[in-house]
Amino acid sequence: MADSITIFLDKCTGCTLCVKACPFGAIHMANKKAVIDMAACTLCGACVETCKFRAIELKKDTGGKKDLSKYKDVWVFCEQKKGVIQSISFELLGEGRKLADKLGVKLCAVILGSGIESKIDELAERGADKIYISDHPALEFYQDDPYTEVFVRLVQEYAPEVILCGATTIGRSLISRVAVKVNAGLTADCTGLDIDKKERILLQTRPAFGGNIMATIVTPNHRPQMATVRHKVMKEAAIDKSHKAEVIRKSYPEEALKSRTRLIDIVAEIEENVNLAEADIIVSGGRGLGGPEHFAIIRELAKALNAAVGASRAAVDSDWIPYSHQVGQTGKTVCPKLYIACGISGQIQHLIGMQSSKVIVAINKDPDAPIFKVATYGIVGDIFDIVPALTKEFQRVLNKV
């Protein structure tokens, strides 16, 4: 039996609370009674909770539960580029540790690459109890086919309960394919992860509609339960040099390592090589700068803080700075510890990309600019005065240490 939702017309008073509560716009009123549009309904249950008259009933499918007990352990896909483990992997190991402890299972790191034997200690001291490693020249760089095939075979053989993966360009490409191949549930960009201990279910909370609502998502009847997490959302695992891990080395036949696509070259773009997604601090400039040459004041402040340079869409569309710096809906979503917005008014598309930053500073001459609504600290004034003054002050304070 599938899940179903019913409105009891005798109980419905036509109060319209459920219409307002539905995040998917799936309820409307007809003859003063609520009607659910099943094409739009996701059976999320928001209406059930809001109805004061218990007129809505959601029946969840509980029958036909599969035996999921053979699935154990929490896995983290550890991304490496040119033999360097990416910081997101340590963040996921930090979060994975908590989940594994709650479940009472092992935390396992999975790493694919070439000549990566030396990475074992690095992963062990970040808390991995077990490390699955596949070391082969065909896995030196990320390619969709061999990475997917190897990962799928690992999952099929060792049956993990939970898999965490970075929401990076590599992670998102890989894990979506793996989820389809192993018939697993996958939830993107989780900002909160927890365990329902009774059911042994991973509670995955993520923003939807650009962060305007939050949804908690579960995978009740499929294993593994897979989730991706963006940079900087979780805290890095601390280093414990004494922590040791069991190592499982896997090699696979040539046919599993074949790639239909061929990686010809990896090109690094030189423009200020601080990766926006990984930056702890971002200084961004917008339309208020008035021209490309004025990005200099942004770069100087960024340099003083060892920060990355971001930009609003307005600045990118005016060709003042390359697209790779764009923060916002059509650019990058970031959540650094500190985001300093200079001359950015704060259109919703920009806010979507940065509003989960821990501290936000806004500097703008318009006191009514929407950016002030999300800013922890705001300064109303001329960026050409304030930004250089800040740079100077930061240099003074930071160099003193």
Place this chain on the structure above:
Amino acid sequence: MNIIVCIKQVPNTTDVRIDPVTNTLVREGVESVINPFDAYAIEEAVRLKERFGGKVTVLTMGPPQAENALKEAISLGCDEAILVSDRKFAGSDTWATSYTLSSAIKKIGTFDVILCGKQASDGDTAQVGPGISAHLDIPQVTYVKKIEDISANAAKVERMTEEGYDIVETPLPCLFTVVKEINTPRLPSLKGMIRAKSAKVLKWTADDIEANPELLGLDGSPTRVVKIFTPAPRKGGEILKGDTADVAKELVELLKDAVR
């Protein structure tokens, strides 16, 4: 060259507002648009057709009103439009959505290239494109920012990464997800708009695409939404006042711990 573009109709985010009293999403009057990222996929498909000839088929899964998004795609240069719509699809997560779309693509039959936007602006998962290629078992390249070279049976593309880009060669057929940098979409032409008005959108149901009913909609979706809530709105903070030097000092003092 036969090109398939997969698109999604989404609420226009500029219109998405939160009711300050009830803290819920205001839906009334929210316009539905083509997912902004899909506009780049449509444009790239039309450009490929202009270079090599062939046909662009635009495909979406959604409620009946998603037909409007398909008509708009026709006004932008797509040739044929298919709406896969059925109540059985209700509650689909990315697994079931990519299965449904891949089943429709199998029914379309031959193709050289499938183009998708890198992600949809309402769900932001970026999972459906790779999901389709996994179901079809064809190669994929995600985050494509440039098609450098393409022939009847192979392509060379640039794939955007965090640090720059990769250059990747792939045989065709292949699925590409594309980013904003790939092109500047054109506006609908007058001719296109006239064509869109009279164009017939093909409508396929679950039976038409010969999909396994157990893999559709909520039944075919491993994930379930169990709770929806509104995050505590981020409060506007403190406005610092005073002359420039004082304000700068005050702010740096406040941020001292954050920047070390």
